[in-house]
Amino acid sequence: MGNTPKIEMRGICKAFGKKVVLSGVDLDVGVGESVVIIGGSGTGKSVTLKSILGLLTPDSGTVKVDGENVIGMGAADRERINHQFGMLFQGGALFDSLPVWENVTFGLLAEKRCTREDAPEISIEKLAMVGLNADVAYLMPSELSGGMQKRVGLARAIASDPEIIFFDEPTTGLDPIMADVINDLIVKVSREVGATALSITHDMASARKIADRIAMLYEGKIIWQGPVADIDHSGNEYVDQFINGRAEGPIQMAVRA
Amino acid sequence: MTMNPFQPIGRALLNLFAVIGRISTFAGSGMMHAVRPPYYPRIVLRQMVDIGFYSLPVVGLTAVFAGMVLALQSYTGFSRFSAEGAIANVVVLSITRELGPVLAGLMVAGRIGASLAAEIGTMRVTEQIDALTTLSTNPMKYLVAPRLIAGLTMFPILVLIADIIGVFGGYIVAVYKLGFNGANYMQKTMDFLTFEDVQSGLVKAAVFGFIVALMGCYHGYNSKGGAQGVGMATTNAVVSSCILILCSDYVLTEMFFSK
Numbered sequence: 403m404g405n406t407p408k409i410e411m412r413g414i415c416k417a418f419g420k421k422v423v424l425s426g427v428d429l430d431v432g433v434g435e436s437v438v439i440i441g442g443s444g445t446g447k448s449v450t451l452k453s454i455l456g457l458l459t460p461d462s463g464t465v466k467v468d469g470e471n472v473i474g475m476g477a478a479d480r481e482r483i484n485h486q487f488g489m490l491f492q493g494g495a496l497f498d499s500l501p502v503w504e505n506v507t508f509g510l511l512a513e514k515r516c517t518r519e520d521a522p523e524i525s526i527e528k529l530a531m532v533g534l535n536a537d538v539a540y541l542m543p544s545e546l547s548g549g550m551q552k553r554v555g556l557a558r559a560i561a562s563d564p565e566i567i568f569f570d571e572p573t574t575g576l577d578p579i580m581a582d583v584i585n586d587l588i589v590k591v592s593r594e595v596g597a598t599a600l601s602i603t604h605d606m607a608s609a610r611k612i613a614d615r616i617a618m619l620y621e622g623k624i625i626w627q628g629p630v631a632d633i634d635h636s637g638n639e640y641v642d643q644f645i646n647g648r649a650e651g652p653i654q655m656a657v658r659a
Numbered sequence: 660m661t662m663n664p665f666q667p668i669g670r671a672l673l674n675l676f677a678v679i680g681r682i683s684t685f686a687g688s689g690m691m692h693a694v695r696p697p698y699y700p701r702i703v704l705r706q707m708v709d710i711g712f713y714s715l716p717v718v719g720l721t722a723v724f725a726g727m728v729l730a731l732q733s734y735t736g737f738s739r740f741s742a743e744g745a746i747a748n749v750v751v752l753s754i755t756r757e758l759g760p761v762l763a764g765l766m767v768a769g770r771i772g773a774s775l776a777a778e779i780g781t782m783r784v785t786e787q788i789d790a791l792t793t794l795s796t797n798p799m800k801y802l803v804a805p806r807l808i809a810g811l812t813m814f815p816i817l818v819l820i821a822d823i824i825g826v827f828g829g830y831i832v833a834v835y836k837l838g839f840n841g842a843n844y845m846q847k848t849m850d851f852l853t854f855e856d857v858q859s860g861l862v863k864a865a866v867f868g869f870i871v872a873l874m875g876c877y878h879g880y881n882s883k884g885g886a887q888g889v890g891m892a893t894t895n896a897v898v899s900s901c902i903l904i905l906c907s908d909y910v911l912t913e914m915f916f917s918k
Contacts, residue, residue, distance in 0.1 A: 457789050477797075487793055495790040497782075509794035558794070568793075 406469045408433045408566060408598040409454060414463035415622075416449055423449050424460070425622035431566075436592060436599040438609040438630075440644065441619035442653065447602035448492075450619065451568055454600070455487060456480050467566070485513065488564030488597070490588075492571045494551040496543035502529070502554055503539040509562040528557040531594065532587055549580040553587065560591050567592060569601035573608045585611040606645050609633075618644065620653065685803075685877050692797065693804035703805040710771050710806075710872070711813030715820065717770055718763045722821035725758050726750060726828025734837050746839075747847035750829035755856045759822045761908055764867035767817070768874075768900040775806060775875025776896035780882035780889035788880070803876045807869060814868025815861040822860065859915045866911060867904050874900040 407430040414427040423446040431437045441447050452458040454465050456472065464471050472483050488509075496505050503525035510516045516524055526536045532553040543551060552572065559567055572588060573581035585608050592599045592612075603609050609616055610630060617627035618641050626638045633645060643651030733749045779802055782788050791798045826848060833839040875896045882892035 452789070455789075455793060457792060481795060481797075484793060485795055489790070489793040491786045491790055493785055495786040497787055497790070508796070512795045562794075 406433075407431055407466075408435070408468065409600065410464075410466040410469070411450075411454070412464045412466075414450065414453055414460045414465065416446070416453065416458065416460045422622060424453075426463070427619070427622070427624055429617055429624055429627070431598055431600050434596065434598055436589075436601070436612055436614045437617060438613035438615075439600070439602045439617050439619050439624075440604060440606070440609050441602075442604060442644070445619050446622055447604075447619055448570060451570060451600070451602055455489065455568065456484065485562070486565040487568065488559035488562060488566070489568040490552070490555050490559045490570065490572055492574055494543070494548075494555040496551055496554055496558070498543050500543075501539070502541050502543065502546070505543065505554060506539070506557045506561050508558065513562065515562065525557070525561070528561045529554070531560065531591055532557045533583075549576055549583070552576065552580075552584055556584070556587060556591065560595050560597075563595050564597055566598045566600065567595075569599065569603075569612075571603050571605075572601060572612075573603065573605045578607075581605065581608060582611075584608075588612050606647075681881075682873070682877055685880070686807075686873050688799055689803040689807050689873070689876065692800040693808050695800075697800070699801060699805055702801065703808050706805045706809035707813050709774075710767070710809045710868075711817060714767050714770055714813075714817055717766050718817050718821050719824050721762050721766050722754070722759065722825040723828035725762055726754055726825035726830075727832045729753055729758070729825075730829040730832040730837070734833075743837075743839075744847070746833055746837075747829070747844050748851040750833075751826050751848045751852050752856060754825035754829070755822050755852065755860045757860075757908075757912075759825055760818050760860045760863040760867060761904065763818050763821045763864070764814070764871065764904045765901055767814070767868075768871045768904060769897055771810070772871045772875040772896040772900045773893050775872065776879040776882070776893045777889055779803075779876055779879025780892040783880060783882050784885055784888060798880075803880065806872045806876055810868035810872025811865055812868075814864040814871075817868075818860060818864035819857075822857065855915075859911070862915075863908060863911050866907055870903045870907065871900045874903065 409431040411427055411429045414424050416424040427450055429437070429439070439447050439450060449458060453460045460473060463473070465473050467483055470483075472480065475483070497508065500508070503522040504511070506525035506528050507516060507521040510524065511518065511521060522539055525539050529536070529538055534550065534553055534557070538546070538550065538554070543554065546554065569588060572584055576584060588599070589612055599612070601612060610633070613630045615627060616630050616633050617624050618638075619625070620640055626636055626641045628636060633641065636642065639652050643653050729750050730746055733746050734743060737743050737745055782802070788798045788802070791801055830841070830844055833844050834841045878892040878896040878899070882888045
């Protein structure tokens with residue numbers, strides 16, 4: 403315990419072919435803390451997240467979870483580490499061949515923490531946590547609206563009581579009201595399960611709401627990080643430009659070239 | 660401008676080896692996961708029904724018409740030197756050794772290879788495969804291994820049924836159109852047929868089933884981009900499994916009958 407961060411990233415580099423995406427990301431996420439990584443599209447936010455999850459292997463650098471380096475670890479250890487993760491994917495990534503209840507309890511069933519007989523009931527409990535009623539459990543994901551799919555995705559992410567939850571652009575593609583509902587839910591459920599949260603987004607309203615601390619990713623590096631209260635007087639012109647959404651400033655978008 | 664003429668040849672060759680290597684590791688990893696726990700009997704069963712049972716109409720129709728055409732064509736040929744008696748022999752040997760496995764393989768490559776690639780490819784581009792990993796489930800074990808098992812086991816059964824239906828198709832034409840005696844025809848069919856004929860066809864079927872499932876899974880699993888990527892994966896899966904079926908058919912025939 404004490405001052406070992408839950409997640410500790412040091413010098414993460416990743417390139418796809420000649421395209422360098424990450425060039426030395428350093429970031430700590432404390433136990434129980436909610437950190438939001440902000441940054442423009444294509445700045446490597448998703449790659450950072452996937453490097454921690456083990457979906458991508460960084461070219462160099464270390465990722466420590468509870469002080470244990472997870473890069474290059476064997477499949478069995480990796481699985482053990484992944485047991486404590488939950489993730490909300492950008493598009494929900496619900497399994498469309500399975501009903502909602504089986505989606506929600508998929509992780510629990512895989513880890514044999516519940517039986518198929520109990521699964522529908524457990525899923526209804528989890529769905530209630532994200533404000534969905536019991537009827538939804540027996541629908542197929544394709545029968546749900548975008549906002550409901552996000553909620554089911556959230557229910558699935560928290561179902562196995564993870565210690566760390568990752569949120570990949572949780573509000574993208576939702577209307578402002580639904581986005582706010584999801585933000586509230588994220589804050590609520592992460593507190594309820596007492597999880598550490600790491601989110602990536604480019605939605606500042608969402609970032610302000612769910613973050614304890616914000617880190618900005620630009621050109622493959624964390625260029626600023628600090629408490630959410632400091633974001634408006636960060637003294638960093640890149641951050642200022644981003645949070646105010648100005649086209650003019652030090653960040654040049656490739657589209658205008 | 661000078662260009663080294665060997666450069667593009669070398670590059671293509673290296674790419675070819677790289678692809679062969681990738682597919683082999685993919686197949687090896689899939690099979691390894693198939694024999695190691697945890698198992699997913701529910702999913703294996705569902706895939707068996709999908710790949711086996713629902714392919715029956717397609718395979719059955721293909722087989723019955725193949726048998727009928729075969730009887731008709733061999734009659735045209737054999738009647739020129741009064742060897743009509745050999746029709747039963749030709750039909751049963753062609754069906755069990757070649758046409759059963761190959762035609763069923765090609766038809767199912769279109770049906771199953773395409774749907775496997777499209778399904779797994781869509782799961783890839785919608786991050787469902789990543790989601791499996793975060794939910795303590797190995798996608799190779801959950802998605803690929805059950806489909807490989809289903810392909811490997813259901814194909815021989817399908818082909819056995821296709822053999823029977825194909826011979827029956829030949830029988831119909833021989834008896835009702837060409838005026839053969841039914842009992843006589845069946846007798847001749849059974850007389851000529853050896854265990855090895857059927858067995859070789861079934862071994863071929865298992866190999867073809869594995870190829871179709873492997874190509875569908877491999878191309879789907881490695882699809883990139885959005886709808887276009889999935890479309891390309893589907894095309895590649897069908898084309899590559901058809902070509903591999905025909906190539907491996909020759910190799911297997913050599914192995915079985917060259918001695």
